[in-house]
Amino acid sequence: MKKQTCDFEVVYNISLSDDYFLLKLLAEDELPNISPAQFVEVRIDGAPNTFLRRPISVHDVNYEKNTISLLVRIAGEGTAKLSQINKGDLLNLVFPLGNSFSMPDNDNILLVGGGCGVAPMLYTAKYFMNFGFSPTFLLGYKDKESILRSDKFAKYGNVFYTTEDGSFGETGNVLDHSLLNSDKIHFDKIYACGPQPMLKALGNLAIEKNITCEVSLENLMACGIGACLCCVQDTIDGHKCVCTDGPVFNVKKLVW
Amino acid sequence: MVNLNIDFNGLKLKNPVLTASGTFGYGLEFEDFVDLSRLGGFIVKGTTLLHREGNPYPRMAETAAGMLNAVGLQNKGVKVFCDDIYPKIEHLNTNIFVNVSGSTVDDYVATAEMINELTNIPAIELNISCPNVKEGGMAFGTSCASAEEVVKAVRQVYKKHLMVKLSPNVTDIVSIAQAVENQGADSVSLVNTFLGMAIDAKTRKPKLSTITGGLSGSAIKPIALRMVWQVAKAVKIPVCGLGGIMTAEDAIEFFLAGASCIQVGTANFIEPDATIKILEGIEYYCKKYGVKDINELIGSLRS
Numbered sequence A: 001m002k003k004q005t006c007d008f009e010v011v012y013n014i015s016l017s018d019d020y021f022l023l024k025l026l027a028e029d030e031l032p033n034i035s036p037a038q039f040v041e042v043r044i045d046g047a048p049n050t051f052l053r054r055p056i057s058v059h060d061v062n063y064e065k066n067t068i069s070l071l072v073r074i075a076g077e078g079t080a081k082l083s084q085i086n087k088g089d090l091l092n093l094v095f096p097l098g099n100s101f102s103m104p105d106n107d108n109i110l111l112v113g114g115g116c117g118v119a120p121m122l123y124t125a126k127y128f129m130n131f132g133f134s135p136t137f138l139l140g141y142k143d144k145e146s147i148l149r150s151d152k153f154a155k156y157g158n159v160f161y162t163t164e165d166g167s168f169g170e171t172g173n174v175l176d177h178s179l180l181n182s183d184k185i186h187f188d189k190i191y192a193c194g195p196q197p198m199l200k201a202l203g204n205l206a207i208e209k210n211i212t213c214e215v216s217l218e219n220l221m222a223c224g225i226g227a228c229l230c231c232v233q234d235t236i237d238g239h240k241c242v243c244t245d246g247p248v249f250n251v252k253k254l255v256w
Numbered sequence B: 001m002v003n004l005n006i007d008f009n010g011l012k013l014k015n016p017v018l019t020a021s022g023t024f025g026y027g028l029e030f031e032d033f034v035d036l037s038r039l040g041g042f043i044v045k046g047t048t049l050l051h052r053e054g055n056p057y058p059r060m061a062e063t064a065a066g067m068l069n070a071v072g073l074q075n076k077g078v079k080v081f082c083d084d085i086y087p088k089i090e091h092l093n094t095n096i097f098v099n100v101s102g103s104t105v106d107d108y109v110a111t112a113e114m115i116n117e118l119t120n121i122p123a124i125e126l127n128i129s130c131p132n133v134k135e136g137g138m139a140f141g142t143s144c145a146s147a148e149e150v151v152k153a154v155r156q157v158y159k160k161h162l163m164v165k166l167s168p169n170v171t172d173i174v175s176i177a178q179a180v181e182n183q184g185a186d187s188v189s190l191v192n193t194f195l196g197m198a199i200d201a202k203t204r205k206p207k208l209s210t211i212t213g214g215l216s217g218s219a220i221k222p223i224a225l226r227m228v229w230q231v232a233k234a235v236k237i238p239v240c241g242l243g244g245i246m247t248a249e250d251a252i253e254f255f256l257a258g259a260s261c262i263q264v265g266t267a268n269f270i271e272p273d274a275t276i277k278i279l280e281g282i283e284y285y286c287k288k289y290g291v292k293d294i295n296e297l298i299g300s301l302r303s
Helices: A077-082 A115-130 A150-154 A196-208 B078-089 B105-116 B137-141 B144-157 B173-182 B218-234 B248-257 B274-288
Strands: A004-015 A020-027 A039-042 A054-057 A060-062 A067-073 A090-097 A109-114 A136-141 A158-163 A189-193 A212-216 A232-235 A238-241 A248-250 B006-008 B011-013 B017-019 B041-047 B060-063 B066-069 B095-100 B123-127 B161-165 B187-190 B194-197 B212-216 B239-241 B261-264
Touching (some): A054 A077, A067 A077, A115 A189, A196 A212, B017 B274, B041 B123, B066 B218, B078 B105, B095 B105, B105 B144, B144 B161, B144 B173, B187 B218, B212 B218, B218 B239, B218 B248, B239 B248, B261 B274
Parallel strands (some): A109 A136, A189 A212, B017 B261, B041 B095
Antiparallel strands (some): A004 A020, A004 A090, B006 B011, B060 B066, B066 B212
């Protein structure tokens, strides 16, 4: 897929909590096909200490309305500045970047998101659903108040939750959920995004249970197009760029 | 029409816009954004005799108006370049420079010899200034004696345009430039990155796996510009200027300071088509200020 630089118009910017906001962006030209787990590099203007673009995964795409949605966590000065963008403002993106989750073989698929890692899972589910697959979600949050867009996720599959304080769903992190600790429930493929310790533990569990597991990584990056070689991940084939060889890796390939 | 052609000590450049090694891959990474044949040239990623995995992650830290990197010359080695990469880029209608680095003088010589055989590579950029490798790299570029030694040895085997990339991490960059000129360099490029460091105050840990790394981006432009100005006055060979060039106006400043051509580096990470915007901006500047030939600008700083 040809990569491009494009100005998008902000359709809305909704604050979802103290830490998260949702942007809907209208493309000038017809959107190219975007695959699940692909990301965009957002240029953030007017933040003096934000020199580089910010890589952000695609949360949703509406091809009829020509819009992309980004679910963004305020992680530092750059994303804090981005959270202040207004309807009608222009936002410059380089996109679509990265590889994607592979297609499922059947409905026995589990989409796991931890915190900000839930963001790419909505579009992933929507994309898979267009091919006739019905996913199950397992989403992990700090507490009930942190849960993001529960109605939206529920449209695309059964949703199971964990919260660290037990205020909603099962208590603990996603690894503690009964879905992953029961002998009866079986998944053929797990797709995951979230903090690296979570992904690593999930990957180890998947390998142990002989389940295919693909994870989307979030290494720090500069260019997003395979030129700077800053975002490398250790793999059994040596250093690989998360931006072009990833962000999706089969956990069996990772050295972590 | 503005003439943008540059005679870079015998090497014909269709315009003065090149790209900095390590920021433009092998050119192919940018084909979706840039018609590579529009560039005066591009300088491929630092190439060493043998495969290098580079430094461990994390290799990058954003800083005020810039970034630190500690990639450490990750590349597949000169043989893979010659066999696999060169055939994919040799047809491009632009000047391709191979950036050559090494840990020993023999490494540099062996690599340069192999590049010399490639018909459509008219030049190398000898990297004696990489701050991110334990052995060699910058060590060659920080004393006149070692800079002379490596340039002299490479000059004996490399018959085409030999550009030497200088380190700014020295007390007197002019003396290094003169030393490499005396050993037969055809041109110099400056500056490579500045050795820097970033610390995460929360964790009390360095932000880079190697603790220190090379600073690039807008933050270094005034220092790079000063060094280009000093060197351009002191050597007869032409100077290729780089260091924090983000806009056409930045590029013009380097020409005024004495650079015959420039390299766009870190800007490529933020705007993948930065080179083309800068090229068009240079042409616009020339038209606006009645400059008929880009060569009129070079070293024309008014005092």
